[in-house]
Amino acid sequence: MTEAVVENVDILIVGAGPVGMTLHLALAAGGRKSLLLDRRPQQAQQGDPRALALSHGARQLLEQIDSWPTRAATPIETIHVSQKDGFGRTLIDRAEYDLPALGYVVRYRDLAGALAANVAADAVLSEAEIIDIAPGDQQVTVTLRHAGHTRTFQTQLLVHAEGTPGDDPTVKVSDYEQHAVICEVTPMPGHNKRAWERFTPDGPLALLPLGNEYSIVFTLPPAKADAVMALDDDAFIAALQEQFGQRMSFAKPGKRSRFPLALRLRDTLIKDREVWIGNSAQTLHPVSGQGFNLGIRDAWQLAETVLKYGVDRSSLENYAAGRRLDRQGGAFFTDKIVRTFSNDFGPLKLARGLGLLALDLCPPARHFVAKRMIWGARAWP
Numbered sequence: 491m492t493e494a495v496v497e498n499v500d501i502l503i504v505g506a507g508p509v510g511m512t513l514h515l516a517l518a519a520g521g522r523k524s525l526l527l528d529r530r531p532q533q534a535q536q537g538d539p540r541a542l543a544l545s546h547g548a549r550q551l552l553e554q555i556d557s558w559p560t561r562a563a564t565p566i567e568t569i570h571v572s573q574k575d576g577f578g579r580t581l582i583d584r585a586e587y588d589l590p591a592l593g594y595v596v597r598y599r600d601l602a603g604a605l606a607a608n609v610a611a612d613a614v615l616s617e618a619e620i621i622d623i624a625p626g627d628q629q630v631t632v633t634l635r636h637a638g639h640t641r642t643f644q645t646q647l648l649v650h651a652e653g654t655p656g657d658d659p660t661v662k663v664s665d666y667e668q669h670a671v672i673c674e675v676t677p678m679p680g681h682n683k684r685a686w687e688r689f690t691p692d693g694p695l696a697l698l699p700l701g702n703e704y705s706i707v708f709t710l711p712p713a714k715a716d717a718v719m720a721l722d723d724d725a726f727i728a729a730l731q732e733q734f735g736q737r738m739s740f741a742k743p744g745k746r747s748r749f750p751l752a753l754r755l756r757d758t759l760i761k762d763r764e765v766w767i768g769n770s771a772q773t774l775h776p777v778s779g780q781g782f783n784l785g786i787r788d789a790w791q792l793a794e795t796v797l798k799y800g801v802d803r804s805s806l807e808n809y810a811a812g813r814r815l816d817r818q819g820g821a822f823f824t825d826k827i828v829r830t831f832s833n834d835f836g837p838l839k840l841a842r843g844l845g846l847l848a849l850d851l852c853p854p855a856r857h858f859v860a861k862r863m864i865w866g867a868r869a870w871p
């Protein structure tokens with residue numbers, strides 16, 4: 491009987507989404523090889539309907555690996571934060587931070603396309619299905635099916651970047667009982683590069699400038715999301731207008747998609763020679779657009795750690811310790827915002843209004859929040 495051939499790869503990355511590809515390119519920039527594998531065909535990402543608000547910090551990292559999708563990115567110059575049927579509002583303006591923009595809005599597919607353009611064809615196995623993962627002290631053995639063949643790889647480091655985890659006892663799940671209905675609409679008059687975050691008892695409503703359109707993230711309890719998905723275009727615009735108010739009107743809604751929302755937080759980021767990054771490490775509510783911004787920092791910090799200290803146990807432990815504040819801060823921030831703002835409880839509504847007013851009137855408090863949105867953990871304490 492002939493023995494199966496075992497192929498050696500330095501680093502194996504499961505999931506060629508934006509986070510996996512960022513890690514691959516950051517490692518390559520430092521001269522370290524890795525192999526990406528994805529269960530879907532590469533062009534599948536071109537069908538993803540999401541638009542992502544990326545921070546100024548994320549842009550700087552993507553520029554370092556020549557993957558900033560310049561022409562596809564719409565700058566955000568101001569962010570207006572308010573609550574439905576309540577007082578208080580805050581305006582965050584890029585002019586206060588000496589930056590070209592507070593952040594940028596990019597379609598998932600354009601971001602994935604910009605990254606994929608820099609990944610060599612032989613560095614990614616698409617439509618690969620993992621059959622088995624055998625962990626070990628010094629290496630991990632991964633068996634998979636690809637193009638009709640069973641292949642076995644041995645790697646010093648297995649990185650999980652496969653996105654939102656399914657059922658797994660090491661992942662804590664906290665369901666928000668909210669779904670995000672997303673679509674693009676045309677604002678009238680134009681958006682003037684302003685993003686809106688509007689809190690309603692049903693959940694947050696975000697409007698992100700994208701080209702000439704707004705990309706809408708309309709968060710609702712599941713039954714209301716069913717109803718909104720079923721509306722015709724005119725009724726959908728009326729429902730959107732009802733949540734947003736009359737400051738602006740909307741037309742020409744595009745195709746709608748929906749995503750159920752839950753916080754999924756992995757207990758531990760490392761196990762022997764396996765590490766979890768991006769959504770596979772933490773999947774957050776999309777409020778304030780933290781998910782990919784956190785994931786790209788995971789990828790970057792892991793690449794820096796590997797390039798400087800290698801892939802042994804202590805360097806992976808350093809990586810996990812270094813990510814603690816950023817990921818827990820991101821999860822805490824989004825979770826508290828969603829739970830504090832998604833209700834109609836009178837005293838909380840009053841406190842929220844006072845909070846928004848205080849942020850608006852007190853520049854240091856506003857800068858504190860804005861800088862964390864622009865830079866993430868780099869802005870702590």
Ligand SMILES: Cc1cc2nc3c(=O)[nH]c(=O)nc-3n(C[C@H](O)[C@H](O)[C@H](O)COP(=O)(O)OP(=O)(O)OC[C@H]3O[C@@H](n4cnc5c(N)ncnc54)[C@H](O)[C@@H]3O)c2cc1C
Pocket residue numbers: 504505506507508509510527528529530540541542543544618619620651652653654670672707749767768769770776778779780781782783784785
């Ligand atoms: C409605 C909505 C709006 C959002 N808005 C924002 C925003 O404004 N800003 C922001 O920063 N974030 C936002 N996010 C979050 C953002 O989309 C994610 O954080 C980001 O896509 C995570 O990237 P990733 O590469 O970790 O995972 P993914 O994008 O999910 O990619 C994972 C990849 O792994 C592959 N894969 C999965 N399982 C396997 C397997 N078993 N084997 C091999 N491959 C596998 C998949 O095919 C996919 O290509 C939003 C999310 C939602 C739902």
